[in-house]
Amino acid sequence: MPQPIRIALDAMGGDFGPEVTIAGAALALEHGLDADFLLYGDETAVRAQLAKFPQLGARSRVIHAAFAVRMDDKPSVALRQGRRVSSMWMAVEAVKKGEAQAAVSAGNTGALMAMAKVCLKTIARIDRPALACQWQTLRGRSIVLDVGATIGADARHLVDLAIMGAAMARITLGVETPTVGLLNVGEEEIKGAEEVKTASKLLRDNPPPGMDYRGFVEGNGIGKGLVDVVVVEGFTGNITLKTAEGTASQVFAYLKDALKRHFWARVGFALAYPFARAAIQELRAVADPRRNAGAVFLGVEGVVIKSHGGADAFGVARAIEIGYEMARDNLPARIREAAAIAHADEGGALAEESKSDAAE
Amino acid sequence: MPQPIRIALDAMGGDFGPEVTIAGAALALEHGLDADFLLYGDETAVRAQLAKFPQLGARSRVIHAAFAVRMDDKPSVALRQGRRVSSMWMAVEAVKKGEAQAAVSAGNTGALMAMAKVCLKTIARIDRPALACQWQTLRGRSIVLDVGATIGADARHLVDLAIMGAAMARITLGVETPTVGLLNVGEEEIKGAEEVKTASKLLRDNPPPGMDYRGFVEGNGIGKGLVDVVVVEGFTGNITLKTAEGTASQVFAYLKDALKRHFWARVGFALAYPFARAAIQELRAVADPRRNAGAVFLGVEGVVIKSHGGADAFGVARAIEIGYEMARDNLPARIREAAAIAHADEGGALAEESKSDAAE
Numbered sequence: 001m002p003q004p005i006r007i008a009l010d011a012m013g014g015d016f017g018p019e020v021t022i023a024g025a026a027l028a029l030e031h032g033l034d035a036d037f038l039l040y041g042d043e044t045a046v047r048a049q050l051a052k053f054p055q056l057g058a059r060s061r062v063i064h065a066a067f068a069v070r071m072d073d074k075p076s077v078a079l080r081q082g083r084r085v086s087s088m089w090m091a092v093e094a095v096k097k098g099e100a101q102a103a104v105s106a107g108n109t110g111a112l113m114a115m116a117k118v119c120l121k122t123i124a125r126i127d128r129p130a131l132a133c134q135w136q137t138l139r140g141r142s143i144v145l146d147v148g149a150t151i152g153a154d155a156r157h158l159v160d161l162a163i164m165g166a167a168m169a170r171i172t173l174g175v176e177t178p179t180v181g182l183l184n185v186g187e188e189e190i191k192g193a194e195e196v197k198t199a200s201k202l203l204r205d206n207p208p209p210g211m212d213y214r215g216f217v218e219g220n221g222i223g224k225g226l227v228d229v230v231v232v233e234g235f236t237g238n239i240t241l242k243t244a245e246g247t248a249s250q251v252f253a254y255l256k257d258a259l260k261r262h263f264w265a266r267v268g269f270a271l272a273y274p275f276a277r278a279a280i281q282e283l284r285a286v287a288d289p290r291r292n293a294g295a296v297f298l299g300v301e302g303v304v305i306k307s308h309g310g311a312d313a314f315g316v317a318r319a320i321e322i323g324y325e326m327a328r329d330n331l332p333a334r335i336r337e338a339a340a341i342a343h344a345d346e347g348g349a350l351a352e353e354s355k356s357d358a359a360e
Numbered sequence: 361m362p363q364p365i366r367i368a369l370d371a372m373g374g375d376f377g378p379e380v381t382i383a384g385a386a387l388a389l390e391h392g393l394d395a396d397f398l399l400y401g402d403e404t405a406v407r408a409q410l411a412k413f414p415q416l417g418a419r420s421r422v423i424h425a426a427f428a429v430r431m432d433d434k435p436s437v438a439l440r441q442g443r444r445v446s447s448m449w450m451a452v453e454a455v456k457k458g459e460a461q462a463a464v465s466a467g468n469t470g471a472l473m474a475m476a477k478v479c480l481k482t483i484a485r486i487d488r489p490a491l492a493c494q495w496q497t498l499r500g501r502s503i504v505l506d507v508g509a510t511i512g513a514d515a516r517h518l519v520d521l522a523i524m525g526a527a528m529a530r531i532t533l534g535v536e537t538p539t540v541g542l543l544n545v546g547e548e549e550i551k552g553a554e555e556v557k558t559a560s561k562l563l564r565d566n567p568p569p570g571m572d573y574r575g576f577v578e579g580n581g582i583g584k585g586l587v588d589v590v591v592v593e594g595f596t597g598n599i600t601l602k603t604a605e606g607t608a609s610q611v612f613a614y615l616k617d618a619l620k621r622h623f624w625a626r627v628g629f630a631l632a633y634p635f636a637r638a639a640i641q642e643l644r645a646v647a648d649p650r651r652n653a654g655a656v657f658l659g660v661e662g663v664v665i666k667s668h669g670g671a672d673a674f675g676v677a678r679a680i681e682i683g684y685e686m687a688r689d690n691l692p693a694r695i696r697e698a699a700a701i702a703h704a705d706e707g708g709a710l711a712e713e714s715k716s717d718a719a720e
Contacts, residue, residue: 139612148545151553185508185598191509193595219602221608235553236596238545242579243600247607250583253498 003325004034005101007320008094011041011049012068012087013314014106014309018042018049020108024078024199024307024316025060028122028324031317035324037161040065040087040098065090068112071309078111079118088112090122092119095302102303106292106311113297115301119235120302122307123332125339126160129299131306132168133241139225143169143178145298148238158182159208163342164298166211170321171325173228177210181217181227184235192216199231208342294319296326298335303327364394365461365687367680368454371401371409372428372447374669378409381466384667384676386413387686391677395684398460400425400447403636425450429471431669435613437449438471440700441479448472449580452479455662459599462663462683466671473509473657482663483692485699490594491666492528493601499585503529503538505658508598518542518559519568523702524658525589526571531685538588539569540664541577543596551575560589561655568702607679633716654679656686658695663687 011021018041020145025037038062046062064085067079082089087322088107092115094100096126105112113129122129132145146153162180168266169178182200184192194215203213222230231267232240294305294315303326307319370379378401379439385397397420399406403408407421425447429438442449448467452475454460464471482489492505505525506513513521522540529538542560556576563573574587579600582590648688654665654675663686667679 138610154379166501183596183599185511219599219604220609221607223606232599235545236599239579239592239596239600240603243604244579244607246580246583247604248611249580250498251608251611273614312494 004141006093008038008100008103009215010088010091010105011046020046022049025312026056027313027317040090071108075110075114079114087304089115101327104305104319104323106307116297116300116304120300123336125343133295137225144230146234146237147241148234150237153233155195155198159202161231165336169330170230177212179212180229181214181216183232184216186298187216201261261278294322366396366400368451368460368463370448370465371406378405381671382409387673387677388680398676400450400693402618403601419439421692431468431650433475435470441461449475452538461687464665464679464683476657476660476664480660485703486659494653497585504590504596506597507601508594511595512595515555515558519562523568529588531689537572538636539572541587543592543611544576549575654682
């Protein structure tokens, strides 16, 4: 029988700390997750919360961390102050040491990214890591990456994003050959940024195994669910994600305002709500995908999941469940294999040459 | 008494041609616009529609154009085939010759952009033109640019976008000193793409006259209406705009689906609708800003407005009204003045040097 998976949880992460993170872990167990936990944080604070959840208590070990990274620390400061001693670092390091198979934190994104990179290192033949989110679409969910791990991407990095996104989609979406699209300003082959066109040519001419490359996708194609994996450079990806969240929030604000001002609107809404509920929940998922699902760091030698800083216990539980899935199916190994095949012809100097080719 | 403004209308533009464009011009007059029209297109087709609108007939001249640019023509093809002979070119050329003060087309965006550039030329000290849209926000409207005129922007071009957007905001929003923000992945000064950080420094250290620079804005800040003018490079801007439209359409799709499936949801909606109507219209404006308002070409020596290809008569009328406003307040002259002040210290070689500085 396989060992149950062990999750290293940064109990101090997020806007609410142990109160929410511990409740989230307990909720994941309630949902039926077969996992053990290493809980990193201020021992007194963690144990106080843990006392409420005997089932979780029986499956966890608490490890005291003297330091908690603050939500607004710069990554460099967090690394300098929090290396080895912070709950965030210790959770990531547990993955490195093999004591846990996934690290989950609702803490400072930049700091978590920096620690994951420094502690776990980047996967061979992958130059830079990425941050992937799940995007609620009309057809279900899609993976969108990079939503802000790095800024600027040459053609080779865009191909790596496609490889990493497809590996994640195979696990999360359960699709054997995920469809992949490059986000661009038009669907025609002649349009768009040079590096995006070059990446498209690379993906067409040498399709990496295990993906079905479908060409360009426009901004309004994401929500339609045109492809399983949407690839975009991190600056644009981050802005795109936040704009979609902002637009969905805007819709909520309009509706709330109408309800607040008009009695009959409230009556109508109360009648419609039980039936429109699924629609409203889907809408909420668009308004804040990160609250409903953890973002996944791709490209480092270990599974690291970022839960939303403002996540409630449900959000943390979802992030833990995603971490579990990624660990069970060994996401880093899948990316390592795919990258090795895709970049098989690259030696040392040759790899450098190919990189600058791709960037032209 | 000032002369009424004359609008050059590409009657063949858009998905529906003269049927919609002529009705749009007539609607603008009904709305009380004091404008004359030059109508370019197939004379028979245009006159057939014009017969329905005697008021418009009395204020227009029809000029036969032998050629109509197709919606899917490449810009280079449109220029080669349509130069001088197409309704689109002739409308733009009327502005150049001073026969009209604004050109309006619902045709092929790329072709219109190419013709505006070739025929009208770029304003002195502005390197590249931009496409600006009006974005429905929780606080009213904001100007977002560039939404796809050019791909890639160095710091100097971002500053030019700020200058052009502020000039447009003064006219459209009626704000004397519009607030301006740069779209970025975070609000902190240390974050983001290098050229965005450099542009921010330029705008802080040498604030161009007539704007209130507010620093960085994130994607979810657009819909909140945090600033009057949101500046972004064209690739990211285009994707951002289309993603917002896609997200709003997604919301409509969820709601329609809920209404289709559930009787009580329909009853509730019918009760709520009269009160939620304003909210729903605001939402529609988010779902398709270009359908409700023309996009404006900034940075060329003349007023050129792009109406949405799928616009109805209302959309075309709005685009014409925007063209009227821009012509009345002489947008190109305002941009010329602002650019001259902002780049006053640049001679020939000096200007080149400053450009490469900014790009670093």
